[in-house]
Amino acid sequence: MFPRPLLRLFKPPRILNKHMATMQESPRLNVLHRPLQLHSTSPVTGYLRDGFCHASPSDLGNHSIAAVLTPQFLKFSAERGNDLTSIGLTGGCKWCLCVNRWKEAVDAYQRGEVGEETVPRVVVEATGRRALEGIVVEELRKWEV
Numbered sequence: 001m002f003p004r005p006l007l008r009l010f011k012p013p014r015i016l017n018k019h020m021a022t023m024q025e026s027p028r029l030n031v032l033h034r035p036l037q038l039h040s041t042s043p044v045t046g047y048l049r050d051g052f053c054h055a056s057p058s059d060l061g062n063h064s065i066a067a068v069l070t071p072q073f074l075k076f077s078a079e080r081g082n083d084l085t086s087i088g089l090t091g092g093c094k095w096c097l098c099v100n101r102w103k104e105a106v107d108a109y110q111r112g113e114v115g116e117e118t119v120p121r122v123v124v125e126a127t128g129r130r131a132l133e134g135i136v137v138e139e140l141r142k143w144e145v
């Protein structure tokens with residue numbers, strides 16, 4: 001038997017947040033229910049700035065859409081109050097977008113308000129499963145890279 005002080009060394013770490021435990025224990029999945037692929041490390045993207053488009057429970061914007069930005073989308077987003085060029089993003093950059101902003105661009109295209117090039121293309125394998133809270137896979141596939 002180990003002396004009492006040594007037993008404390010083997011104590012499991014205390015989980016401070018139930019959601020943290022879930023995120024650490026379960027694999028990150030994409031919208032195809034497969035392992036989530038890395039989206040970009042240059043620039044480093046993701047709500048947690050780890051290169052992945054997974055949305056933790058604390059990510060109220062749901063940054064799950066793995067997108068390839070276009071100059072037209074950057075202008076569209078800036079006109080709505082989110083100027084991504086202010087952090088150095090340009091057309092061609094890979095970035096994790098909020099589901100609602102991406103859907104807003106799709107809806108504007110469908111209403112004829114903007115051109116097709118305004119809607120960022122999607123890397124489906126790198127799009128986090130939480131995107132399905134606001135969009136169906138078939139919609140994402142229409143805009144797949």
